[in-house]
Amino acid sequence: MATETDSGATRRGLRRPGLASRRIPLRLNDAELAARHGEDRKFVWSLARAFELLHAFRPGQGPLGNAELSARTGLPKATVTRLTYTLTQLGYLRQSELDGRYQPSPALLAIAYPVLANIGIRQMAQERMQRLADHTGASVALSSPDGDMMIYVSACSSSALDALLLDIGSRVGMTQSAAGRAYLSSLEDDEREAMFEHFAGRLGPDWADLKPRILDSIAEIRERGFCYVDREWREDVRAVATPIADLDGTTRMALTVGGPAFALAPEQMVEDFGPRLVHLARGLSRAPMR
Amino acid sequence: MATETDSGATRRGLRRPGLASRRIPLRLNDAELAARHGEDRKFVWSLARAFELLHAFRPGQGPLGNAELSARTGLPKATVTRLTYTLTQLGYLRQSELDGRYQPSPALLAIAYPVLANIGIRQMAQERMQRLADHTGASVALSSPDGDMMIYVSACSSSALDALLLDIGSRVGMTQSAAGRAYLSSLEDDEREAMFEHFAGRLGPDWADLKPRILDSIAEIRERGFCYVDREWREDVRAVATPIADLDGTTRMALTVGGPAFALAPEQMVEDFGPRLVHLARGLSRAPMR
């Protein structure tokens, strides 16, 4: 009997936890937040599940089958079948004729498009970013905060670097990246403090190492307008970044020049790229009109 | 009693139709298809509703409130509240502090990102597209089919055209645009015939006008590799386009050069841009490796 009851409880009980506690499902709202929705009459769980599923697709890893999706998300096979089916019908997933596995379809770009269109500064910045990319031979990007990540909303690279290092939509950690620190520097003290609390909670002991480095970067920005971060985000990448506001004057973002460490000399980053970046940001901030 | 029953029936009955028959909610799966899901045990309606809601946001139209969303989608206010609430929690919508209205957030870009990363030819094309844009002074784009639309998956513009005419994720009609016709030309006869059936169904009487023009464009492509479409998609836009395949060799796409009619002379489009475009497509198709 106890078994019976337990099994029932577990079966239902697993539902939420499947999303909530296990494996940090929603990368931006903390797991705790998700857990808090346990009794929330307003929260639509099937939606959360579907997005978690979409999130299981990673760039460059190619198509995924239902089994793989089930494994990654922790959702039961039947549920995955239903979700992939629905998403396919809606056109957001595309199923390979051959192996029946799924891939996100361009339709997703279409729903993401209004995001781009709503970032006023993007349009203005585009050309000048490209010029800066050409001059520096590195990648230039504009990024916007999202949880504890920075998301690229615009990206240019020079011909020198054959492939774009990172493209629109890619994400870099807010704490380790130059972009993230530039953004953090633009926050009010109390806002930044709140973020720090989050980080502390998330990172635990590592935070002690990280915090001073972030503070250094912020001080650097205060002093000369940009920060230089060398191989912290990734072993092989260095970048400079500066904060910038969108045309509405409130939305905070970051502007970055970066690239593979082997191709970029630290001096040129600090002496040339950094100042140019600041110049660009200034130019965009006192934007003529609109 | 009859009233009672009817009201009940209507109440529930309205649900599906709210998505299905009314106002062509899912732009790519035909309304008919959606309607067909009436009894489909596998179809998750809340998902469809949520995406319809996301789809209500249009580029450049700024943030939307729940009322507006309710009006646009035909979903009841309470439902909209629940959905916006959930999407906000998940981070895909962002709510303005001031007026409480919603806007799609960059998190959407992050879920769309794998789409870009999976299109192999994108990376290779980027630089050469940019060069072509610089040379022509027009916009160069790579687009992928989605239902009866072409969606831009890559876009370059020259410095000459200050703003990007269209950005990644924007959509143009398959029937009217050069890109769409280039894509159509790359289909097998039976596939194309199937598309034509769709169009005929969708467009009704207009189809009679449109079809010959599409066939002309296709003939043009057969003959000289590209088609030139002048102010059909929009009053003020002209473009040339050519078909191209992704690296996998199967996924069909289109490559376009286009821009405002006043800035582009028909002769240069046909004599210079078109041939260059074809050259570019050829170069990309016999891509060296990978």
Next chain:
DNA sequence: CCATGCGTTTCGCATAGCGGAACCTTAACG
């Protein structure tokens, strides 16, 4: 042939989530 692995289908059940209606706010107006 039986195992293994993927995918779909079935089906009974609890509840998720729907939506009409009531209920707050704010704002504007007379």
Next chain:
DNA sequence: CGTTAAGGTTCCGCTATGCGAAACGCATGG
């Protein structure tokens, strides 16, 4: 200030929804 209007949220009863364990199909492949 009442009053109307327009946005939004909350309530709440009800059932269709969508969940997921388990059974089933269907390929591989040893």
